[in-house]
Amino acid sequence: MMRWNADQKALREGLRHWHEALSAGHIERDAAAAFPYEQWKLIQRTGILGLPFDEQWGGLGQSLLTTMYVLEELGAGCRDGGLNFSVATHMVSVGVPLQRFGSPALKQRYLPGICSGGTIGAHAITEPESGSDALAMRTTATREGEDFVLRGGKCFVSNGPVADVFVVYARTHPDGGPLGITAFLVERDTPGLTVGAPVGKMGLRTSPLGDLYFDDCRIPASAVVGRIGSGFLVLDHVMKWEILCSFVINAGQMGHRLERCVEHARTRTQFGRPIGANQAVAHRIVDMRTGLETARKWLYDTARRLTDGENVTTDVATSKLLTSESNVASAQAAVQIFGGQGYLTECGLEKDLRDATASTLYSGTSEIQRNRIASMLGL
Numbered sequence: 103m104m105r106w107n108a109d110q111k112a113l114r115e116g117l118r119h120w121h122e123a124l125s126a127g128h129i130e131r132d133a134a135a136a137f138p139y140e141q142w143k144l145i146q147r148t149g150i151l152g153l154p155f156d157e158q159w160g161g162l163g164q165s166l167l168t169t170m171y172v173l174e175e176l177g178a179g180c181r182d183g184g185l186n187f188s189v190a191t192h193m194v195s196v197g198v199p200l201q202r203f204g205s206p207a208l209k210q211r212y213l214p215g216i217c218s219g220g221t222i223g224a225h226a227i228t229e230p231e232s233g234s235d236a237l238a239m240r241t242t243a244t245r246e247g248e249d250f251v252l253r254g255g256k257c258f259v260s261n262g263p264v265a266d267v268f269v270v271y272a273r274t275h276p277d278g279g280p281l282g283i284t285a286f287l288v289e290r291d292t293p294g295l296t297v298g299a300p301v302g303k304m305g306l307r308t309s310p311l312g313d314l315y316f317d318d319c320r321i322p323a324s325a326v327v328g329r330i331g332s333g334f335l336v337l338d339h340v341m342k343w344e345i346l347c348s349f350v351i352n353a354g355q356m357g358h359r360l361e362r363c364v365e366h367a368r369t370r371t372q373f374g375r376p377i378g379a380n381q382a383v384a385h386r387i388v389d390m391r392t393g394l395e396t397a398r399k400w401l402y403d404t405a406r407r408l409t410d411g412e413n414v415t416t417d418v419a420t421s422k423l424l425t426s427e428s429n430v431a432s433a434q435a436a437v438q439i440f441g442g443q444g445y446l447t448e449c450g451l452e453k454d455l456r457d458a459t460a461s462t463l464y465s466g467t468s469e470i471q472r473n474r475i476a477s478m479l480g481l
């Protein structure tokens with residue numbers, strides 16, 4: 103059981119008065135499938151984008167656990183799931199690797215914009231031929247004098263269509279396996295980089311996603327994040343943060359959904375009594391709560407152990423698997439509990455289900471998480 107101090111609670115509560123403005127028009131924005139620039143400006147004003155980054159760059163210097171505690175509140179209060187996803191992606195894709203592995207020059211140049219949100223971040227790992235098998239990536243970065251030249255392409259880049267900077271993972275050694283990958287900071291207007299238009303998708307529609315193409319895209323060697331050949335280490339660190347930060351937002355969303363369902367089960371009357379008086383409905387709600395509480399415990403416990411320097415590879419996989427699958431189950435249960443109303447766009451719950459469906463895919467699919475856990479069991 104996590105215990106939060108007064109400062110942590112104040113940070114979390116400070117976000118509450120932004121909830122209404124952040125959520126306003128979220129159903130219409132989902133239908134428009136456009137990045138909500140106006141709400142992004144509000145997000146900038148909340149200060150949450152700088153939560154885990156050092157104060158010298160304009161951040162709030164908070165721990166991973168405090169960052170998660172505040173992000174859970176964002177998930178609970180901001181009904182725009184796409185915007186929430188873009189916030190987590192922005193924070194972890196560029197800021198997290200720069201803070202841990204970036205050179206002083208890279209930090210100085212990019213972290214202030216990442217903390218304020220004036221510079222939007224994204225990261226590019228997935229390629230058309232390498233998704234789950236990310237290390238099979240084919241995009242190359244070839245050393246030419248003082249520069250590297252990127253050739254290839256990436257897909258599924260969240261925030262890609264609106265991002266100003268990307269952390270791009272590319273192969274610097276043809277046979278190097280994991281040690282042949284390097285992370286690079288690439289600015290959007292770099293000659294040779296083409297950013298594709300947003301690609302239509304099932305959910306998270308206000309978080310645009312697209313392709314990147316690198317056609318002799320020349321970047322200075324100073325844009326390497328970490329060391330040449332350390333891209334796998336950078337990605338491993340980033341994926342841990344990505345899972346903990348974006349899935350604690352899912353936990354917040356599940357908490358809000360649970361409250362709505364309890365309220366509805368108490369107030370919707372059929373056959374002369376509240377629908378929640380039926381065990382079939384009440385048990386569905388209990389399952390939602392059990393999924394949420396288990397996910398929360400795993401997420402925060404894993405974050406605490408990561409902070410303590412423990413090996414949490416399997417715990418991260420378990421947290422991700424549990425939270426995403428509980429999220430989908432809870433979103434589906436909510437539609438059922440609301441009956442026909444739950445199926446209507448105006449109710450917001452069908453959007454929740456479409457958004458939740460992505461969570462068993464991004465950051466490593468459920469199957470890949472199960473493979474990781476199986477391999478820890480020696481299978």
Ligand SMILES: Cc1cc2nc3c(=O)[nH]c(=O)nc-3n(C[C@H](O)[C@H](O)[C@H](O)COP(=O)(O)OP(=O)(O)OC[C@H]3O[C@@H](n4cnc5c(N)ncnc54)[C@H](O)[C@@H]3O)c2cc1C
Binds near residue numbers: 257258466468469
């Ligand atoms: C909303 C969203 C946002 C994303 N954002 C980003 C981003 O910002 N940056 C980025 O680089 N990528 C991003 N991705 C891409 C994401 O990481 C990949 O979609 C994911 O890793 C799966 O790869 P794939 O889609 O190529 O599926 P595939 O790898 O082709 O898998 C297809 C199916 O086969 C299963 N499968 C594959 N291999 C195995 C195996 N060994 N054992 C069992 N089952 C297996 C998978 O689990 C899946 O069910 C995003 C994806 C989504 C949906």
